[in-house]
Amino acid sequence: MMTISFDSVGLSFGAQRLFDSLHATLPSGQITVVTGQNGSGKSTFLQLAAKFIAPDTGKVVAAEDGSILQKDAFRSRLAMVTPEWNLYARLTAEENLRFFLGLRGMELSAEEIRVLWERVELKWEDTRIPLAGKLSTGMRQRVKLAVLLAVEADVWILDEPCANLDASGWEIVLRAARQAASEGRLILWATNDPREEAAADAVIHLPWN
Amino acid sequence: MKYLSYLIPMLTVLTCYLVFAVVPPAEGLGELVRIAFFHIPLAWLSVLAFLMSAWWSAAYLRSGSMRQDALSACSAKLGFFAVLLATVSGAMFSKLTWGSYWNWDPRQTTIFVLILIYGAYLTLRAALPNPRKRARTSAVYSLFSCLTVPFLVFIIPRLYFSLHPTPVLNGDGHVDMEPVMLATLLLALLDATLVYVWLLFHAVAKEDPHEP
Amino acid sequence: MQSSIFHGIKLVFRKEFLAGMRCKAAWAAIFMFALTTLSCVSLALQGAVLEPKLQAALFWMVLFFSSMTGMDRCFAEEEMSGTFLPLRLYGAAQAVLFGKMLYSFFLLLVLALFISILFFILLDVGSVSLPEFLAVALAGVLGLSGAGTFLAALTTGAGVKSGLFSVLMLPVILPVFLPAIFLTGRVFGGDSMPFSHLGGMLLYDLLLMVGGSVLFDYFWYEE
């Protein structure tokens, strides 16, 4: 049982006070959706939860069964999809996938990778050429999803994971998130789409103040 | 802190009086010897400020407290001024006694490397807009640049020939200086150190209103 | 744990190598930079013969500044293309640092070889003891790639990048640079080489790498 808890977190960017004594607990085994207008701080909330940025005041604590996880231990349990992150444009989809998995000490057989491409509905030929040359934005998003599905992380942090995806892509994400939650993973999902909000077990509305 | 505000002006006046009125002209150097009483404390400060800056950088990395970062940055700024003034006063002394401003003597090389490090540290700080990222990155750089210290101490003197007067404390621990001059020098060093401490904590307290 | 770090280093190196091979422009820029500066000097000299000491200084200057144009990209590029954060999420600090360092070392080695060959042709260097020259060049390149990779990481997040890397690099690399010039001067002059200096250089290279490795954790896992 893993939790990420926000304990009276405050954060400002210059004069702009984004969060003020924010309290929240994100438990594993459910989908927690973060919603709010553009610029309300969804992405920033996710970055805080992922411990990529530190709050000005208060703290964000990741714990498993009551014991606190150190930064590097927590990071090795985390997978993230955000629009700002990219894959290596000069590597093929398959090389990207193998690289990121390898960094986590994982290796997949050719068969497992074929199954994975099927799951995100990418054609095998498309995964054999450098991304820069061929793949559209939506197709790249699917490669990111493939990495997410393959690393088997305990914490999923998804920032608008359905951006640029068509209806079938949308289905894939939703199904995967549901299944992951039922397997006891912690899913944190930022979105503006009411349909995605409907799939949530808990919703956090921003702005907080 | 309050005592320091009174002590420092008194000490400074006393030191200046000693330097200009009491210390006798040295043989060979004449009146020029008076420059040394500014030059040596400044050189001392530039080294002290460098080491203290690195010390607070390490403290920041351990604690993550922005106050440590402010102290480190402030120390580096003071050290940068000290090192510039030390270089200028040293170059003047060098011109008047040996006839050239700069001759890559070991000590000049050392102080030049210090200028480069201070300059790099302050440039890095100026280039990083995010305060936490700035604190973290510059602390890491400050400690990394400390690795050159053994080089400054051991290698440079072996690569370059020196004209610089031997340090006050010779290798064999023997002090060759008149008692008056030594006392004045020690006083000047104490004064400079106190000024450094006062300026440092004054500047940091102004930046951080929560400071008691 | 040990094997996983080596595995990580190998992965990062392989990734750098693949991406590098597919971007001819980056390699071309570095080599053309070296060629341009060297041929400029050679043209300006019009066949005049330089003292060994000056030749050595010139050699290391060209290598230093060409390597700057190559190495400052090794993290900046990740940052620009948006792959820096995923790399930080999935990659362990030491694997990334040493993987990239290995690639920089490889890049600089090829570059040093290229510059040396050009240098010997264009500047009429006298007969040189090759093993000694190689030893100095290796020790120098090791220090350059060790410090360079670490410092390139520190420039991520900086608003102004151009020039910052060289500014950070110079004071830290002087302890490699000055003995390297001194030793290369002796080698070019046909003098014997004091091995204590070479040992000192290697020791400092080691110090840079160990220091960088310890400090990199603080940088990599920052919030």
Ligand SMILES: Nc1ncnc2c1ncn2[C@@H]1O[C@H](COP(=O)(O)OP(=O)(O)OP(=O)(O)O)[C@@H](O)[C@H]1O
């Ligand atoms: N690095 C930064 N520096 C300064 N301000 C920032 C920074 N990052 C975010 N902000 C500000 O914080 C606010 C929240 O930004 P954030 O990206 O979290 O919004 P969001 O809810 O994800 O928006 P969107 O729906 O467009 O993705 C914005 O007003 C933005 O201007």
Ligand SMILES: [Mg+2]
């Ligand atoms: Mg956003």
